[in-house]
Amino acid sequence: xxxxxxxxxxxxxxxxxxxxxxxxxxxxxxxxxxxxxxxxxxxxxxxxxxxxxxxxxxxxxxxxxxxxxxxxxxxxxxxxxxxxxxxxxxxxxxxxxxxxxxxxxxxxxxxxxxxxxxxxxxxxxxxxxxxxxxxxxxxxxxxxxxxxxxxxxxxxxxxxxxxxxxxxxxxxxxxxxxxxxxxxxxxxxxxxxxxxxxxxxxxxxxxxxxxxxxxxxxxxxxxxxxxxxxxxxxxxxxxxxxxxxxxxxxxxxxxxxxxxxxxxxxxxxxxxxxxxxxxxxxxxxxxxxxxxxxxxxxxxxxxxxxxxxxxxxxxxxxxxxxxxxxxxxxxxxxxxxxxxxxxxxxxxxxxxxxxxxxxxxxxxxxxxxxxxxxxxxxxxxxxxxxxxxxxxxxxxxxxx
Numbered sequence: 052x053x054x055x056x057x058x059x060x061x062x063x064x065x066x067x068x069x070x071x072x073x074x075x076x077x078x079x080x081x082x083x084x085x086x087x088x089x090x091x092x093x094x095x096x097x098x099x100x101x102x103x104x105x106x107x108x109x110x111x112x113x114x115x116x117x118x119x120x121x122x123x124x125x126x127x128x129x130x131x132x133x134x135x136x137x138x139x140x141x142x143x144x145x146x147x148x149x150x151x152x153x154x155x156x157x158x159x160x161x162x163x164x165x166x167x168x169x170x171x172x173x174x175x176x177x178x179x180x181x182x183x184x185x186x187x188x189x190x191x192x193x194x195x196x197x198x199x200x201x202x203x204x205x206x207x208x209x210x211x212x213x214x215x216x217x218x219x220x221x222x223x224x225x226x227x228x229x230x231x232x233x234x235x236x237x238x239x240x241x242x243x244x245x246x247x248x249x250x251x252x253x254x255x256x257x258x259x260x261x262x263x264x265x266x267x268x269x270x271x272x273x274x275x276x277x278x279x280x281x282x283x284x285x286x287x288x289x290x291x292x293x294x295x296x297x298x299x300x301x302x303x304x305x306x307x308x309x310x311x312x313x314x315x316x317x318x319x320x321x322x323x324x325x326x327x328x329x330x331x332x333x334x335x336x337x338x339x340x341x342x343x344x345x346x347x348x349x350x351x352x353x354x355x356x357x358x359x360x361x362x363x364x365x366x367x368x369x370x371x372x373x374x375x376x377x378x379x380x381x382x383x384x385x386x387x388x389x390x391x392x393x394x395x396x397x398x399x400x401x402x403x404x405x406x407x408x409x410x411x412x413x414x415x416x417x418x419x420x421x422x423x424x425x426x427x428x429x430x431x432x433x434x435x436x437x438x439x440x441x442x443x444x445x446x447x448x449x450x451x
């Protein structure tokens with residue numbers, strides 16, 4: 052079965068109501084569509100008249116249905132032109148049998164359109180809602196083409212599949228991946244962001260599984276349900292929101308630009324703490340998959356083999372991601388001259404912790420004895436990493 056994660060973005064500026072709390076930004080969604088192999092769900096363009104259709108409508112008679120307005124027809128043409136200009140290729144276009152969906156898909160001018168009954172309006176066919184939604188999910192999960200699958204359907208159908216209620220003409224891109232979101236994850240996240248306006252990033256708890264969906268133990272998990280920069284400056288470890296379960300407000304990118312590190316979890320968490328705070332919902336809303344090809348497996352050098360070789364590889368890789376996070380955080384701090392003295396002190400302590408531990412790991416793996424002692428002295432001279440320094444000294448003593 053194909054694993055699906057969700058990222059939402061609006062093709063037409065000003066239409067999106069939830070994109071600033073999407074798991075992935077517009078750039079990532081556009082990149083995914085250009086690369087191909089993904090599924091995009093589009094709500095038909097503007098069709099006045101509320102939800103559903105007039106009494107006595109007939110699906111085969113457009114005159115009895117809600118139809119596209121002049122604005123809706125113009126929007127559909129513009130969306131198609133934008134997709135072409137972005138180099139997005141569509142292998143297949145499917146549509147609800149409703150005329151406003153067929154017309155939207157046709158006006159995109161991106162290829163032939165095929166109607167599929169399982170994408171029919173679940174508001175009108177409410178007694179078939181469960182069967183229609185299951186059928187739609189089956190079509191999506193079975194998509195294996197190298198190009199993109201575009202499905203033009205109704206807002207209520209998209210919400211039933213993804214938990215997202217799009218505006219007219221809006222597209223939800225379903226990004227292929229290893230991790231699976233609970234159907235109501237987006238709805239719960241949006242509720243949390245509305246409740247906590249100062250919160251810039253929200254994660255959730257998760258169930259860890261292997262490639263065959265069997266539960267597996269995991270050696271890292273966010274312990275904090277609510278934290279800010281001062282919390283991160285005081286704790287011993289590198290508490291962070293898990294990337295697979297992480298969402299964030301658009302300001303996290305707009306304020307500071309593209310990420311500079313190679314692992315997004317810690318970098319995005321620190322950025323969010325510069326702008327506000329972070330929360331971790333205790334509900335298990337993500338199935339987090341671990342296998343030989345997953346990011347965490349590579350970063351943390353998990354696997355079988357010589358223990359010392361694996362440990363050295365793990366030190367190098369974790370040092371690289373800690374150093375990358377420190378670089379990104381330093382870049383963000385340089386763009387935050389308005390910080391008060393107390394927040395600046397907390398930020399400096401966090402930055403020192405990341406950069407020092409990165410240096411310790413690299414020195415322990417590849418450095419000469421004098422370099423290792425210099426890094427140890429640096430660690431012991433600053434609060435926040437002295438305990439790490441003592442652990443490092445123990446490893447150093449065992450080695451020599």
